[in-house]
Amino acid sequence: MTKTSLPSVDLIREAFHYQSxxxxxxxxxxxxxxxxxxxxxxxxxxxxxxxxxxxxxxxxxxxxxxxxxxxxxxxxxxxxxxxxxxxxxxxxxxxxxxxxxxxxxxxxxxxxxxxxxxxxxxxxxxxxxxxxxxxxxxxxxxxxxxxxxxxxxxxxxxxxxxxxxxxxxxxxxxxxxxxxxxxxxxxxxxxxxxxxxxxxxxxxxxxxxxxxxxxxxxxxxxxxxxxxxxxxxxxxxxxxxxxxxxxxxxxxxxxxxxxxxxxxxxxxxxxxxxxxxxxxxxxxxxxxxxxxxxxxxYEAIRPLKTADIPGILRLMEPLVQQGNLVRRTPKQIQEKRGDYVVFEIDGSVHACGALHHWGEGQGEIAAVATDPAYTDMGLGRRIVRYLIDRAIKQDLHRVFVLTTHTHDWFEFLGFTECGVESLPECRRKQYDRIRKSKIFALDLVAVIEGTVLAINLSDAP
Ligand SMILES: CC(C)(COP(=O)(O)OP(=O)(O)OC[C@H]1O[C@@H](n2cnc3c(N)ncnc32)[C@H](O)[C@@H]1OP(=O)(O)O)[C@@H](O)C(=O)NCCC(=O)NCCS
Structure with missing residues (x-):
């Protein structure tokens, strides 16, 4: 029996998605x-x-x-x-x-x-x-x-x-x-x-x-x-x-x-x-x-300022309580401030995300959250795309996410599921085996070469 070529099936799927x-x-x-x-x-x-x-x-x-x-x-x-x-x-x-x-x-x-x-x-x-x-x-x-x-x-x-x-x-x-x-x-x-x-x-x-x-x-x-x-x-x-x-x-x-x-x-x-x-x-x-x-x-997306930290903690809190996000303290966010970006509309922050480096050419997209009053407007997608662009500019070859409830969304954005062993060593050591998050990754080399069609990202509304 002939084995179906996955890249071409993916291509057909992407084409249909784009068409609709x-x-x-x-x-x-x-x-x-x-x-x-x-x-x-x-x-x-x-x-x-x-x-x-x-x-x-x-x-x-x-x-x-x-x-x-x-x-x-x-x-x-x-x-x-x-x-x-x-x-x-x-x-x-x-x-x-x-x-x-x-x-x-x-x-x-x-x-x-x-x-x-x-x-x-x-x-x-x-x-x-x-x-x-x-x-x-x-x-x-x-x-x-x-x-x-x-x-x-x-x-x-x-x-x-x-x-x-x-x-x-x-x-x-x-x-x-x-x-x-x-x-x-x-x-x-x-x-x-x-x-x-x-x-x-x-x-x-x-x-x-x-x-x-x-x-x-x-x-x-x-x-x-x-x-x-x-x-x-x-x-x-x-x-x-x-x-x-x-x-x-x-x-x-x-x-x-x-x-x-x-x-x-x-x-x-x-x-x-x-x-x-x-x-x-x-x-x-x-x-x-x-x-x-x-x-x-992207003009609405900018780096996080210290003054934004209470705002993003407020934004994350219900999502932490629902088990979607890991709890972060103001100090933890402050320490990694340079990794975070926020989406600002009319002077207030309505979405955020971060890209953390873990060595071995890999980055973790984390803390992606959208204000519930602003969901389904493409904010989350734009944050992810911005972080992917940032990762490409920083010469990373792969980005990954750990998620408990949002795997469908990342899959829709072009990420594919992979195992814990694919994580960089220092991230693997910190993997929470009780939380059992799923791991989804995107190969940036394939994105650059155009063999992975991240069209769902390229055409965020
Ligand atoms: C996931 C999240 C960031 C999406 O934010 P958003 O700004 O609404 O995203 P977008 O507008 O770009 O995309 C919305 C689309 O994704 C879909 N979607 C949203 N959450 C989803 C999920 N958990 N699973 C599958 N699809 C989802 C919506 O139905 C919508 O589909 P449509 O375009 O066909 O209408 C937001 O729902 C959120 O804050 N979730 C909790 C935090 C979280 O899980 N973060 C990821 C871990 S890092």
Whole structure:
């Protein structure tokens, strides 16, 4: 009899979990034109079709810059530029529309191959840029408003709306609008949970860019995730180094991600469209395949101060009485103060947790507790994720927990049960054989390599 491969079963479980968690969520995909010319494009379309068919609301914004350049050149139309913006003249706009719709049609073709219906539409209300510093910008426009009702109707029918880089004024005049701008406006207006920025370069990595030391870097030098504050720091340093007016695409994308994040998009993923399966890996694995910019949910989590100790003891007391937590004295907490973090909302502490080092590259996640009035809001999960990130940054290779009542929860978070013998020696010696806590652990090397999919952690609400 063939033995079932556990990792693939786990993967299927995680995928189903994720699917149900994000069922009905809107995700916007901004895809640059060169991606459509890469052999991996058909796989990307397959993956988007799969997402659309399984309940995700997929919106596509195709970039068409290179195609427009080629069409204008073919018809010998010379463009003038103002800074980075091409001035689209009245003579050029029919050719720009032709190129934009040609690109959009390639997406229809890709999705049709997987039997997903898509609609290219006039979903963008635009207005002209007018005259800027004496230059008539003619048919160069900006987003006035995204016509969300029309897009929602299309999504409701299970179809994929495609937004070419053209917008129309209320009187029907067409304008060429940058697709980055459309993607940003659409993500905000549609309340997208994710914006994917897909292009054909390796993205942001150490070596090519000045990256602050504390930022998490993947095995290949890829920047894994960034908070908006970190993005600002990177942009500032690198723009200063490169000088003004440099059109560096990875930095432009980072700026777009920052704006989207500030506009309320929870996660922005910048990925290389030439990498087969990159979207799925970014969605389904903790460390993904690209660079993720996420709204800084950690800002509510901070180290414990001495003044917080009475508060967390109060928080823990009922849980100690229920046998969920071991009793700790103020002195014990004070001695290990640096290990503790708290979740503060409106000036008071509503959850806490700690990471204790036990040597042998292992850390114990302990004292995780949420105020009963604040349960089921993702606080506990965020504390655990924060402590896991801290453990990774501190080069630990494994974290474990001892639990009497919460094993299901840790299992849900990606931990697996193991025996007392797996504990570091000094922790093993202190193991309370009367309390008989269960031991659950998470292999951090597997988390970093992406072979353990701690998705339940990566997408805490
Ligand atoms: C476990 C605990 C920290 C979770 O806190 P929280 O802030 O409510 O956690 P989250 O909001 O991130 O997760 C809530 C989810 O976990 C589930 N959950 C909570 N406690 C659970 C448990 N003991 N077993 C299984 N699932 C549990 C909830 O039903 C909820 O599920 P849902 O998302 O499907 O609705 C909190 O219940 C607690 O303080 N428990 C007592 C202390 C404890 O046992 N700590 C662990 C030992 S270190």
């Amino acid at each position: 968690r994000f069922d009905g969520s809107t995700m916007v995909f901004k895809i640059d034109f060169p991606v459509t010319q890469d052999p991996a494009f058909s796989y990307l379309m397959k993956d988007l079709a799969l997402l659309a068919r399984t309940g995700f609301r997929v919106v596509i914004v195709p970039g068409a810059k290179e195609r427009i350049d080629a069409v204008l050149q073919e018809y010998r139309i010379v463009s003038q530029y103002r800074g980075e913006s091409r001035i689209t003249t009245a003579a050029a706009i029919p050719f720009v529309e032709m190129a934009a719709f040609d690109v959009a049609t390639r997406f229809i073709t890709g999705l049709s191959a997987d039997r997903v219906d898509a609609v290219i539409g006039n979903f963008v209300r635009a207005r002209g840029l007018g005259v800027c510093e004496g230059l008539d910008m003619e048919n160069t426009g900006t987003v006035d408003r995204i016509l969300t009702d029309s897009i929602q109707r299309v999504l409701h029918l299970g179809m994929v709306p495609i937004l070419p880089c053209i917008g129309w004024s209320p009187s029907g005049k067409p304008y060429n609008v940058p697709s980055d701008e459309i993607a940003l406006a659409a993500s905000g207006a549609l309340g997208a949970v994710k914006l994917f920025i897909i292009s054909v370069h390796e993205g942001l990595r150490t070596g090519a860019y000045a990256i602050p030391k504390h930022i998490e870097v993947g095995a290949t030098g890829r920047i894994v995730r960034l908070t908006p504050l970190e993005v600002e720091a990177i942009l500032e340093t690198n723009e200063l180094l490169q000088g003004p007016g440099i059109q560096d695409r990875p930095l432009q994308e980072l700026r777009l991600a920052l704006h989207a994040s500030k506009a309320g998009v929870e996660r922005v993923h910048i990925i290389d469209g030439r990498e087969e399966g990159a979207v799925l890996r970014e969605l389904f694995s903790n460390l993904g395949a690209g660079t993720m910019v996420y709204a800084d949910e």
